[in-house]
Amino acid sequence: MSILIDENTRVVVQGITGRDGGFHTGQMLEYGTKIVAGVTPGRGGQVAQGVPVYNSVKEAVAATGANTSCIFVPAKLNAADAIVEAIYAGIKLVVCITENVPNMDMIRVNAIVDAHPGTRLIGPNCPGLISPLTYEIADELTRAGFGQTSAVGIGGDPMIGTTFKDVLPLFEADPDTQVIVMVGEIGGSDEEEGAAVISASITKPVVGFIGGRTAPPGKRMGHAGAIISGKTGTPQGKVAALEAAGVPVADTPHDVAALVQAAFAKLRGNH
Numbered sequence: 001m002s003i004l005i006d007e008n009t010r011v012v013v014q015g016i017t018g019r020d021g022g023f024h025t026g027q028m029l030e031y032g033t034k035i036v037a038g039v040t041p042g043r044g045g046q047v048a049q050g051v052p053v054y055n056s057v058k059e060a061v062a063a064t065g066a067n068t069s070c071i072f073v074p075a076k077l078n079a080a081d082a083i084v085e086a087i088y089a090g091i092k093l094v095v096c097i098t099e100n101v102p103n104m105d106m107i108r109v110n111a112i113v114d115a116h117p118g119t120r121l122i123g124p125n126c127p128g129l130i131s132p133l134t135y136e137i138a139d140e141l142t143r144a145g146f147g148q149t150s151a152v153g154i155g156g157d158p159m160i161g162t163t164f165k166d167v168l169p170l171f172e173a174d175p176d177t178q179v180i181v182m183v184g185e186i187g188g189s190d191e192e193e194g195a196a197v198i199s200a201s202i203t204k205p206v207v208g209f210i211g212g213r214t215a216p217p218g219k220r221m222g223h224a225g226a227i228i229s230g231k232t233g234t235p236q237g238k239v240a241a242l243e244a245a246g247v248p249v250a251d252t253p254h255d256v257a258a259l260v261q262a263a264f265a266k267l268r269g270n271h
Contacts, residue, residue, distance in 0.1 A: 002149050002150040003149065004093060005150070006131070010064065012060045013039070013071075014057065014071045014085075015073040016038025016053060017038065017048050018073075020072045022048055026049050036060075036064040036065070036066050039054050039056060039060050041055050056085065057085050058089040060089075068091065070095045071095065071123075075101045080101055082096075087112055087116055092119055093122070094119065094121045095121075095122045095126065095128050095129065096126065097125075097127070098124050098125065101125070101159075103158055106159035109121070122160075124155055125156045131151075140257045141260060149174055149177045150177075152167050164191060164193065165196070168197050172203065180202070181256060182194060182206055182208045182242070184209070184238055185211040186234065188233050191208075191241065194242075195244065198246070206245075207247065207248055207260050208248065210238045210239055
């Protein structure tokens with residue numbers, strides 16, 4: 001089983017005729033993603049990567065029944081407006097890959113998301129989501145003999161639509177997920193908020209990893225949100241919060257599989 005995406009997921013790619021949109025559409029199609037439409041204003045009627053292109057998401061939804069959007073529209077070309085367009089077209093899962101969407105734009109976007117119950121935004125500045133493989137840690141788990149139900153990259157901009165506290169309950173409710181792996185990074189307080197949710201309501205074993213532990217304070221490391229300000233967002237604080245919630249935290253990505261193995265051993269010992 002998986003969360004958020006399954007065999008009924010029908011994807012429209014916003015920005016499909018751009019460099020990044022076209023490239024990743026090809027990659028997704030090769031993997032097996034059911035991409036039913038693309039959107040680029042003014043390019044309606046064209047075909048990109050074998051996918052029909054429409055002028056608007058509303059047109060694409062009406063013609064193909066798309067229920068999920070993957071956005072590659074650059075921030076400077078109004079990626080925020082692309083998110084809003086998808087929401088008003090009835091898309092229930094909006095995945096924004098674009099990074100560095102302005103915070104003021106995201107304040108507006110998140111208010112619109114909140115006003116549309118049943119709509120979920122992943123990102124912006126995220127690698128998307130997949131069932132069942134993404135990231136080095138997922139590969140390490142696969143090589144160690146563990147499968148994955150789903151992997152969700154929630155995004156690294158300062159303001160994102162879905163956070164750890166939103167995703168953790170989805171894995172808790174999934175009957176096929178036995179152990180949860182939570183991968184965080186420096187900056188912000190999402191991991192600490194996730195730890196609070198784990199303490200309060202997550203019954204399944206959780207294993208953690210925090211990237212960027214060697215980053216000096218004030219140094220941005222890749223993601224726009226991965227910056228330490230004073231004592232906020234430090235790796236030490238995140239690790240401490242997770243450990244206080246009973247989550248063992250790996251020192252390196254390679255160590256995660258061993259912690260997952262230990263979690264499964266403990267589960268077997270409880271039965």
